[in-house]
Amino acid sequence: MTTTATRTLLALSAAAAFGAFAATGLNLLVDHPASAAPPPAVATQAGPPAVATSPAAIARTPMPSLAPMLKRVLPAVVSVNTRQVVRVNTPFGDDPVFRRIFGIPQERIARSLGSGVIVDARRGLILTNNHVVENADAVQVTLADGRTINAEFVGSDPDTDIALMRIPAKDLAGAALTEIPLADSDRLQIGDFVVAIGNPFGVGQTVTSGIVSAVGRNNLPGAGFQSFIQTDASINPGNSGGALVNLDGELVGINTASFNPRGSMAGNIGLGFAIPSNLAHRILDQLLHGGVVRRGTLGVDLQDVDPRIAKGLGMNEPRGAVITRVYPDSAGGAAGLRVGDVIVAANGETIDNAEALRNFQGLQAPDAQITLDVRRDGRALQVTSGLREAPKALGGERLDPRLAGASFAELPESLRRQGLTGVLVESVERGSRAAQNNLQRGDVVLASSNGKFSDLNGFRAGFGSAPPQRLVLRVLRGNATGDLLMR
Known part of the structure; x- marks a missing residue:
């Protein structure tokens, strides 16, 4: 074996061993508090006591270490501290006497911890997770050297869980900012070594390592549009928004979640997920230039291919997304897609069901060109289609005068992955006709007297012809479902 091969093998072995060591649960510290240990035995001879150190080399071969890379990278990973004023509700509402007797304040301060990554030192740009800073009234970041700086919120995209902040890059006391260069995450392969950096449980900046366990994961419950990097590097609460880097110190992902059937606070079990750097970069560009993330859509309604549908369409297996409606003036209609077409792949990516195709579309830009593998009338064909911006x-008021004063939006993808379809009532103006009809902010409209629909496109299409004489909305409010008559 050559010297180069030997060094490579030692590097990989040491990195794997380091990952296993770093993944040791924090629960050990909680369940077994640190106690004083007897001092190690030392020789009775004169002179300073012996100190145990790791060998710098074995058989004249230098020991591999991540330390040189981490010295460059660690200053670019920050701790994120948020502050939110939360109203305290009581059974007696705002009764001041009740609050004074029982000492219940009107408001309390909620604080949370997370991590962030400096990706542009010149402009002071920091990427983190949306759930780290969501609804925060104030955000501070603490740099690796201990400086704490107020951060400006630039924008966020809840459906990919990306948020962008800015801190002053000039006139800072002390050292200049350090950034992490972005890698091409599309080149990641299963088995590549990666290092996760963040602030788990608020204990301070921590490094763990592992490998890429999978790429393109998109079946996590409760998350939005997904194309996650899966890793066995430990990702615990507080790591959210931190950096996942390769062995060259380049950013390949933004740590965002860990999976544990017992809940995230139970700790890491080797199932960590990160948002690919290429996706995060695309979101950053849109947030920086306009503040709004635009997505593409085919403009079609979809349904899973179950065994009954597969048999009726002459397919060998129940797989894919079957088109049940093509909307007028849609990108899919312009490309020649038809009702009954089954989409089984998009840009070479396997499409197993309707959710997979919706997830694929949600990660594309409005002007993207895509290639679809389609089954039509028992034969295979490819269709090339553009996309158009999803509303x-x-x-x-653009739909029906009886809805004036209400604003409707797409459901968050996290709700869709819980099985909901429909549209969200984003806001209702006080005193408006919609408010008088008892429509409330946060309602989910599941259907109307115009028929069922799955998204905002479908909701709008139902009002395309003559308005219904009697407009009834089926609404989910909290855990209760009911009908509202719009007058």
Whole structure:
């Protein structure tokens, strides 16, 4: 074996061993508090006591270490501290006497911890997770050297869980900012070594390592549009928004979640997920230039291919997304897609069901060109289609006067992955006709007297012809479902 091969093998072995060591649960510290240990035995001879150190080399071969790379990278990973004023509700509402007797304040301060990554030192740009800073009234970041700086919120995209902040890059006391260069995450392969950096449980900046366990994961419950990197590097609460880097110190992902059937606070079990750097970069560019993330859509309604549908369409297996409606003036219609077409792949990516195709579309830009593998009338063909911008919100007055004052938006993807379809009532103006009809902010409209629909496109299409004489909305409010008559 050559010297180069030997060094490579030692590097990989040491990195794997380091990952296993770093993944040791924090629960050990909680369940077994640190106690004083007897001092190690030392020789009775004169002179300073012996100190145990790791060998710098074995058989004249230098020991591999991640330390040189981490010295460059660690200053670019920050701790994120948020502050939110939360109203304290009581059974007696705002009764001041009740609050004074029982010492219940009107408001309390909620604080949370997370991590962030400096990706542009010149402009002071920091990427983190949306759930780290969501609804925060104030955000501070603490740099690796201990400096704490107020951060400006630039924008966020809840459906990919990316948020962008800015801190001053000039006139800072002390050292200049350090950034992490972005890698091409599309080149990641299963088995590549990666290192996760963040602030788990608020204990301080921590490094763990592992390998890429999978790429393109998109079946996590409760998350939005997904194309996650899966890793066995430990990702615990507080790591959210931190860096996942390769062995060259380049950013390949933003740590975002860990999976544990017992809940995230139970700790890491080797199932960590990160948002690929290429996706995060695309979101950053849109947030920086306009503040709004635009997405593409085919403009079609979809349904899973179950065994009954597969048999009726002459397919060998129940797989894919079957088109049940093509909307007028849609990208899919312009490309020649038809009702009954089954889409089984998009840009070479396997499409197993309707959710997979919706997830694929949600990660594309409005002007993207895509290639679809389609089954039509028992034969296979490819269709090339553009995409058009998916609407984000729609004023009720544009649909029907009885909805004036309400704004409707697409459901968050996290709700869709819980099985909901429909549209969200984003806001209702006080005193408006919609408010008088008892429509409330946060309602989910599941169906109307115009028929069922799955998204904002479908909701709007139902009002395309003559308005219904009697307009009834089926609404989910909290855990209760009911019908509202719009007058």
